[in-house]
Amino acid sequence: MKMFSVSHKTVFVVDHCPYMAESSRQQVECDVLTKSRAQGVIPLAPVSKSLWTCAVECSMEYCRILYDVYPKDKLVNYIVSDSEFHTLNSWKQEEQSTHELMSALAAVGPPNPREDPECCSILHGLVAAVESLCKITELQHERRTMLMDTAERVANRGRIICLTNAKSDTHVRMLEDCIQETIIEQNKMAAGSDRLMAIQQCDLVLIHIYPQGEDTLVSDRPKKEISPLLTSEVHSVRAGRHLATKLNILVQQHFDLASTTITNIPMKEEQHANTSANYDVELLHHRDAHLEFFKSGDLHMAGTSTRENGLKETVTLKWCTPRTNSVELHYCTGAYRISPTDVNSRPSSCLTNFLLNGRSVLLEQPRKSGSKVISHMLSSHGGEIFLHVLNSNRSILEDPPSISEGCGGRVTDYRITDFGEFMRENRLTPVSESSHNPSGKLPAERAKAQLERYTRYWPMIISQTTIFNMQAVVPLANLIVKETLTEEDVLTCQKTVYNLVDMERKNDPLPISTVGSRGKGPKRDEQYRIMWNELETLVKTHAGATDRHQRVLDCIIACRSKPPEEEERKKRGRKREEKEDRTEKNGSKDTEDKSWQDSERLKGLLEKEDQESEVIKDSPDSPEPLNKKPRLSTDDVQPPERAKGPVSLLTMWTNRITTANSRKHQEFVGRASSVNNKFELYQHLKDENGIDVHENGKASR
Incomplete structure (x- = not known):
């Protein structure tokens, strides 16, 4: 009730x-010209x-x-x-x-x-x-x-x-x-x-x-x-x-109204244009405009005066010299419509016309000592004048506080410029009821819906985003938040995606933040994976709006799914980078340890090559065809001679050709049956005479 x-x-x-x-x-009195009246003229009653x-x-x-x-x-x-x-x-x-x-x-x-x-x-x-x-x-x-x-x-x-x-x-x-x-x-x-x-x-x-x-x-x-x-x-x-x-x-x-008197308003005299005088104008507004005074108990400090036998009191605020334009933003905690008490007086008329022309006036609390405190502002919006309540805890004339002192801790990389652009795109303006279409949404509902779309995915910190730091993604990011897309908008978004694919093919660097990470940051492939994931997250939040939004998402998914050979090439590239990193890391060790490791690796490679030659290559039952393309292994590309450092591309290619040619003919039977590079003579003598032949040629029974 x-x-x-x-x-x-x-x-x-x-x-x-x-x-x-x-x-x-x-x-x-109707006849106010008492001093300038000519003699003999009867004054008006x-x-x-x-x-x-x-x-x-x-x-x-x-x-x-x-x-x-x-x-x-x-x-x-x-x-x-x-x-x-x-x-x-x-x-x-x-x-x-x-x-x-x-x-x-x-x-x-x-x-x-x-x-x-x-x-x-x-x-x-x-x-x-x-x-x-x-x-x-x-x-x-x-x-x-x-x-x-x-x-x-x-x-x-x-x-x-x-x-x-x-x-x-x-x-x-x-x-x-x-x-x-x-x-x-x-x-x-x-x-x-x-x-x-x-x-x-x-x-x-x-x-x-x-x-x-x-x-x-x-x-x-x-x-x-x-x-x-x-x-x-x-x-x-x-x-x-x-x-x-x-x-x-x-x-x-x-x-539930309250009164505020604006004092010391400079105004030119009507009869003497070169002189000016200070006037006072009383305004009525909602009582909540003085709520901060009542809470803090500073109503007496704001210059409250009582008139008409205690039945009427007004809060006095002083006209502040540094005026401001309406385009400047101030931290307001409330805005209330005003009404002049004496609307037909010349000071009230001049003040209202001044404000309706787009100017704003700052109001300060009159204090006998201490710095000035600007607590209110007069400004007009849509042909109506409002009294704005400013946050008076810190004067706007002082240096602004550091953003690192906010609730997010010592964070210094906020997207301040982007947030200013976001506020400019979502600014509210008064709309008359006559311009509203009854069959559509109310202007306030449309504004809330647009604000919801723009904030579905909006990172606040620069280091937490990649796509919003890239100029190439700007066309897609500006279009995808729209309620409906045209065919031209879809083509623009698809063109943006193709440009990103071309950047990845060229291996162009991305603006990945390294704040809080050690070293050079993630690898190039990891950077693009992060970028594609974030772009897909942005578009997914709007994909359900229309079919054209879904087409943009389908384009991103199709461009992300690479063919198998492309993935294999990327994988080999990552392995090569890891080997180079390990090589650079091992280069810091002393020479003796390095030579010992090289000799051990050389020995293992030789044994592995001998085993493969005995089992596969030299098998007479299944000789390798001459026209078969040889397989390229790690041993082919990186021979034992490369153990001490990187080799040239020509050396790698020569080693590969040599290895491939060696597989195209059957190995000499004497070399194939040797043990430790020594061929055993009289192999069948033991089988025929039961004599065990040693290395020196002497027999023993």
């Missing part, structure tokens, strides 16, 4: 009876406004402030009461403006002093006000439609402000009783109707207006609860400037 407050609906009931045509007795005129002007000022600070959500219904009631507008949003109300009031005209007072009564307007509160507004209907089965949760509260000339306190109590009875009757009618809502709470603010110089017949009374449905308060005010001040205070109380 807290969805709508009392301030959602406000009904003004203004008395239009003949006694409201009485003069307020506040003199208004002063005039005074009627009670009706004072009531209309002050109520319109109340509505103007309300519409300036709350252009939506806060609604006003204006009713004029004489012999009957006249409703000047409804709860519809298009009828909520001072222009609409002033046009309707001009049609009503001033009260007729010759009309029969017995036929006129303020009760007609009060009954119509209660009936108006039972009507459903557009916002209430929207909430009831959204809640459906729990529509009773939508509260219906409102406020009635009655401007009249009451006869006595008894007359006031009679008006309160009448409103109480009307509320009960209307709630009964609303219980069985879908177009009406029962009233849960109604605040009655009765303002008794009387001319200056007379004694009031009605006493003031603070807010009092008449019943669970009705509360009432009474204000007895003299017509004229006192009534304007009272309604100015009430609008602040009813809508």
Whole structure:
């Protein structure tokens, strides 16, 4: 039941009876040129406004402030009461403006002093006000439609402000009783109707207006609860400037507003263009703009002054000389619409025109000692002026804090430039409702959807990304985040992928960060593998949007899958790099160890070659064909002579040809059957005579 407050609906009931045509007795001088008047010219006589005129002007000022600070959500219904009631507008949003109300009031005209007072009564307007509160507004209907089965949760509260000339306190109590009875009757009618809502709470603010110089017949009374449905308060005010001040205070109380006075505004004199003077302008805004003052208890330091017998207080802020343009960004914690208290004064008009031209004004707290503290800024957005609350913990005129002091620790490689570009591409601007397409999304929803797409994959640190550091990937990264892609966009993305494939074929270096790693960083193949993985991750986050996004992902996957021979070539290249690294590492050892290792490796290679020759190459049963292409092994490319260091390409090729040619003929039978390079004589002598022949040729039995 807290969805709508009392301030959602406000009904003004203004008395239009003949006694409201009485003069307020506040003199208004029409002839202000007293010093320059020629002799013999009779000055114009002063005039005074009627009670009706004072009531209309002050109520319109109340509505103007309300519409300036709350252009939506806060609604006003204006009713004029004489012999009957006249409703000047409804709860519809298009009828909520001072222009609409002033046009309707001009049609009503001033009260007729010759009309029969017995036929006129303020009760007609009060009954119509209660009936108006039972009507459903557009916002209430929207909430009831959204809640459906729990529509009773939508509260219906409102406020009635009655401007009249009451006869006595008894007359006031009679008006309160009448409103109480009307509320009960209307709630009964609303219980069985879908177009009406029962009233849960109604605040009655009765303002008794009387001319200056007379004694009031009605006493003031603070807010009092008449019943669970009705509360009432009474204000007895003299017509004229006192009534304007009272309604100015009430609008602040009813809508939680606060006052700020801008002092020391330099402004050129109208009559003397070469001179300037300092002026003050009072602004009204939401109370939350001073929330930091209330929390810290520094309200007295901000220059708070109290006027009108303690009923009105304002916070004084000083015009700051270093003005700024709206393109400069400041750390704002809130922005609130403002409304000048005296909108027709020359200082207020000059200030608002200055701000509407695109300029911004910084405001500082007036302090007797210490450095200046800039706490607020005035700037306009979309034709409306806002009071921005700046973070005053650190002055913006001081040196900015180091980014390494932030919540991420001592990280110094944030993508600050890219983040500035990201903010520029996702900047919000006011959009009028007339330009909105009802069949599409709301502008706010479209903005949220775009922000979600742009942040699906967005690394914050330079060392954590590769593709966002490459100029070649920029076209694809800018296009893939779009909601829809054209055929030209798909071709541009595919062209970007092909350029990356060409870079990999040429073995071009990549901007891989080596922060936190030892040595030269990952190998070239590993760099491209990291780059392709990150690019695929970026495109996968958007692949489900449309078929064209999926085509870009398919292109990346197809380019990543290399043929087997390409993979074998890459593998051999990696092995060669590893051998060269091991060779460089072994070169640091002393010469004796190196020569011993070379001799051992040479011995192993010779034994391995002899075994292969005995088993495979020299087998008479399966001779190797002469036209068979010889296999290339590690031993062919790297012969024993290369053990002490790298060899030239010519030597490697010569060794390979020599080895291949040696395999094309059958080995000599005597060399093949030798043992330790020595051929054994009389091999069959032992078999024939049973004699064992030794090396020296002597026989033994």
